[in-house]
Amino acid sequence: xxxxxxxxxxxxxxxxDWTDRHFRYxxxxxxxxxxxxxxxxxxxxxxxxxxxxxxxxxxxEEHPIALQLGGDSPKVLAECAKIGEDYGYDEINLNVGCxxxxxxxxxxxxxxxxEPDLVAEMVAFCKSKVKIPVTVKHRIGVNGKESYEDLHQFxxxxxxxxxxxxxxxxxxxxxxxxxxxxxxxxxxxxxxxxYRLKSDFPNLPITINGGIKTHAEINDHLIKVDGVMIGRAAxxxxxLFADVDSFYFGSKEGTITRESILQKMIPYVQSVRxxxxxxxxxxxxILGLYHGENGAREFRRYFTDGMHLTSATxxxxxxxxxx
Numbered sequence: 182x183x184x185x186x187x188x189x190x191x192x193x194x195x196x197x198d199w200t201d202r203h204f205r206y207x208x209x210x211x212x213x214x215x216x217x218x219x220x221x222x223x224x225x226x227x228x229x230x231x232x233x234x235x236x237x238x239x240x241x242e243e244h245p246i247a248l249q250l251g252g253d254s255p256k257v258l259a260e261c262a263k264i265g266e267d268y269g270y271d272e273i274n275l276n277v278g279c280x281x282x283x284x285x286x287x288x289x290x291x292x293x294x295x296e297p298d299l300v301a302e303m304v305a306f307c308k309s310k311v312k313i314p315v316t317v318k319h320r321i322g323v324n325g326k327e328s329y330e331d332l333h334q335f336x337x338x339x340x341x342x343x344x345x346x347x348x349x350x351x352x353x354x355x356x357x358x359x360x361x362x363x364x365x366x367x368x369x370x371x372x373x374x375x376y377r378l379k380s381d382f383p384n385l386p387i388t389i390n391g392g393i394k395t396h397a398e399i400n401d402h403l404i405k406v407d408g409v410m411i412g413r414a415a416x417x418x419x420x421l422f423a424d425v426d427s428f429y430f431g432s433k434e435g436t437i438t439r440e441s442i443l444q445k446m447i448p449y450v451q452s453v454r455x456x457x458x459x460x461x462x463x464x465x466x467i468l469g470l471y472h473g474e475n476g477a478r479e480f481r482r483y484f485t486d487g488m489h490l491t492s493a494t495x496x497x498x499x500x501x502x503x504x
Contacts, residue, residue: 186430187408188245188271189346189388191399192216193422194412195249195274195318197281204466205243206449208415210442212422214430217246221276224252227261237268247272249318251279253289253299255306262307262315272345273311275303277319280354281361291354294323297335301342314345318390321374322353329374336378340385348410349375351391365413376405394418396428403429418472439470443498450495460495464488 193200193208195218205217222236227250239246248265250273252258262273277300279290293300300317307315317339321332336347352368359367370392379387388408393399399409414421420439426432450463464484471477480501487497 186214187386188214188216189348189386189408190403191422191425191429192218192348192388192408192410193415194218194390194410195220195247195276196412196416197221197279199416199466201462201466202239202243203453203463204416205246206240207442207446207463207466208419208422209242210445211419211437212425213434214245214426214432215422216272217243218274219246219248221249221251221279222261224250224254224257224261227264228257233264237265239268239270244269245271247274247316249274249276251276251289253293253303255299255302258303259306259310263310266311266313270313272314272316273307274316274318274348275300275307277317278350278354279361280320280323280356280359280364291320291323292356294319294331294335294354295326297338300335301338304339304342304344308343315343316346316348317344318348318350320350320352320354321371324353324355324357327353329377332374332378333381336382336385340382344385346386346388347378348388348390348408349378351375351389372402379406394421396421396424399429416466417469419467419469420472439474440502442470443467443502447495447498450498454494460493460497461488464493464497 192215197220200218200220208217226236227233248270250258250261265273276290277293304315304317351370351372351374354364355368372389375387375389386407388410389402389406390410390412393402393409393411394414402409423437426434450460453463454460468481468484471480483501487493
C-alpha cells in the first residue's frame, strides 16, 4: 500500500484580502486535496480583537487548511497557535516573508529573516504548545542578508528548533524602497537557491513559491522539491486547479466543469446572504473562473455589474447558468 500524497505537494499561498474563507470555499470546489492557507492573521487580532471568530472561523469543507500567523513574540505566537489548533486547523504557519510596511512596523514578516535565532525560538515555543505541524513561510533573503550562506544559516536554525516544513518564496525581499507589489515581481527569482536548500536539508520538506503559473512549471519544480505553492495564478486563473487532484494526488474523480462549480456556489451564496453577508464578498472571487476562455470578459462584466446591486442574491448565478 502506497503512502498518501501529502497535502503540501500543491498549495494555495496566503494572500491578504484574497484568500478569505469565501475564496477558500470556492477553490475547494475545484480541488479537494490542495492545501489552503488563510490570510495572515496577526496575534493582536486574535488576542485583542473584539471578534476573533471573524478571523478564525472556516467551513469544514476547507480542510486541509493552515492558519498563517503574524507576530514576533514566541510566547504570544505559541498562545495563538494553540487557539488555532483548538479551532481545528491542520497546520500553523509563521509569516517570515511579507515585506509590507505595515508588517515591518510590527517587527514581523520578512524583516525577521535578519533574526534567525528569534524565529527559531518562535518555532520552538509553538512546537511546545501544539501537536499539529508548525511551518515557516519565508523569503530566500532580505537586502543585507541575501546570500545563500545567510539562507542556509536561517534554515539550519529553524530546523534545529523543530520546524516541520519550509515554504520558500524564491525572491529576496527589499525592505526599503519597494512596495509589497513590487517585491512580488522586481527582485529576480532564484529557484536554484531553493533547490540547493533541498539538497542541503534532504529530510526537511521544502515547498517552492514565486512566479509559478503552469502545470509544466509545477512538474519541473517537483523534480527538485517536495511541494509547489501557487499564489497569484491561483486567484487569476482558479480553474488551473481543476487538474490538480488527478495530476498530483492520484484522484480518480470525474471531470469538473466551470458550470458545475457555479451550480455548487448557489447554496453557499445563499447561506452567506441569509446570515447577513454580502453577495459581492463571495462573488468577487469567482471573476477569474473563465480565464483564457472565450467569453471570459463577458463573464467578468456580468458578475461585476450585478453582484454589487443591493438586490443581488444567489439568483445571479442561476440566471447566468440559464442563459
